[in-house]
Amino acid sequence: GQRIVVTGAASGIGAATAAAFTAAGAEVIGIDRNPAEDFSGEFIQADLSSPQGVADAAAQVSGTIHGLANIAGVPGTAPFELVLAVNVFGLRELTKALLPRIADGGFVTNLASSVAAGWAERRSQLFAFVSAADWDGALAGVHQDAEVTGNSYRFSKEAVRLLTELQASENLGRVRVNSVSPGPVETPILADFKKDHGVDKVEGAVTLLGRAASARDIANVIMFLASPQAGWVNGTDIRVDGGLAAHRGSAQL
Ligand code: NAI
Numbered sequence: 001g002q003r004i005v006v007t008g009a010a011s012g013i014g015a016a017t018a019a020a021f022t023a024a025g026a027e028v029i030g031i032d033r034n035p036a037e038d039f040s041g042e043f044i045q046a047d048l049s050s051p052q053g054v055a056d057a058a059a060q061v062s063g064t065i066h067g068l069a070n071i072a073g074v075p076g077t078a079p080f081e082l083v084l085a086v087n088v089f090g091l092r093e094l095t096k097a098l099l100p101r102i103a104d105g106g107f108v109t110n111l112a113s114s115v116a117a118g119w120a121e122r123r124s125q126l127f128a129f130v131s132a133a134d135w136d137g138a139l140a141g142v143h144q145d146a147e148v149t150g151n152s153y154r155f156s157k158e159a160v161r162l163l164t165e166l167q168a169s170e171n172l173g174r175v176r177v178n179s180v181s182p183g184p185v186e187t188p189i190l191a192d193f194k195k196d197h198g199v200d201k202v203e204g205a206v207t208l209l210g211r212a213a214s215a216r217d218i219a220n221v222i223m224f225l226a227s228p229q230a231g232w233v234n235g236t237d238i239r240v241d242g243g244l245a246a247h248r249g250s251a252q253l
Contacts, residue, residue, distance in 0.1 A: 001025050002067065003028075003066055004021045004027070005067070005068045006029070006031070006069045007068075007069065007090075007091075009028070009032050009071070010030070011034065012189060012215050013111065013185060013215045016218070016219040017071060017223075018040075018041060020220070020223050021223070022041055024223065027041060029042045029043075029044065030042070032045065033047045033072075044060045048094060049082055049086045051093060053090075054090055055093075055097070061098060064101055065102055065106070066102065066105075066106045066107075067107040067108065068102065069109050070094065070109070070110045071111045071222075072091075073111055074086045074087065075153055076153030076192070076196040077192040080148070080152035081139055081143075083153055084139060084159075085135060085139075087156035087160065088130065088160065091110060091163065092130065099171065099175065102175050104175075106176075107177070108178075109178055109180060109225045110163065110177070110179040110180075111179070112180065112181045113154075113157040113181055114182060114241045114244070114245055115154045116154060116157035116158040116181060119159075119162060123162065126158055126159050127162060129141065129142060129155075130166070153196060161179060161181075164178060176230070176231075177234065178225050178237065179238075180221050180238050182213055182218050182241060183212075183213065183242060183244045183245070184213065184241075186212040186213065209243070209244060213240065218240055221240050225238070
């Protein structure tokens with residue numbers, strides 16, 4: 001069986017993804033800062049918000065793996081430093097640490113968001129941010145920028161879109177790297193999104209669509225990206241929002 005690392009595995013989309021890979025016969029290695037109940041697979045409790053936490057997590061992943069699903073994330077209601085640390089740098093560093101262990105033909109799939117659709121407009125700012133050698137330096141570069149600190153979640157997911165392209169281009173022909181951009185998903189984070197993006201916006205979207213996505217709706221697409229059927233899908237993003245952005249005529253939540 002294939003060995004797949006899933007971050008954020010204790011809740012929501014990560015838990016649904018871990019369950020889907022396990023059901024498909026893979027051996028899942030889950031990582032989360034919170035303990036996971038009834039986790040069927042190996043579980044590493046680690047905090048991906050610091051370089052040391054990421055290094056500790058990576059050191060506990062043994063042997064060759066086939067894929068990495070970077071799903072752990074925090075909402076914009078958390079302090080912006082934490083949002084950027086987990087959603088961007090934790091993802092970047094864990095991927096860097098585990099890529100050499102991913103077998104040829106393997107995959108990395110990153111969780112972005114439909115709110116990041118406008119990322120290309122900020123490409124050079126995002127590039128400077130994601131390329132910073134040390135986390136503190138990158139944060140120092142943006143900590144007085146209200147566009148970033150006031151929209152830390154969106155900025156973090158825009159950075160994930162760029163990181164996905166960079167990671168894909170550095171691993172051409174060996175490991176495919178893509179991202180998935182959900183609209184509202186029924187998980188514990190959704191309550192925070194209501195606070196961050198506005199209750200009316202989120203609930204209006206759910207009313208329009210008839211429901212929010214289930215975590216499984218998103219896991220299904222992550223499973224597709226891990227499959228041979230997605231063998232020529234690389235360096236791109238799949239929006240999974242039930243048609244919300246198409247309906248609104250803009251890709252914003
Ligand atoms: P969730 O809150 O259910 O799961 C997130 C998981 O990440 C939690 O288990 C949490 O403990 C873990 N995590 C957070 N910080 C961590 C850290 N420092 N170290 C290790 N693990 C950490 O939320 P959900 O919805 O499953 O979110 C998964 C991903 O999907 C996130 O990246 C989120 O931004 C993204 N997303 C979610 C949407 C939604 O509406 N639920 C919409 C678009 C994107």
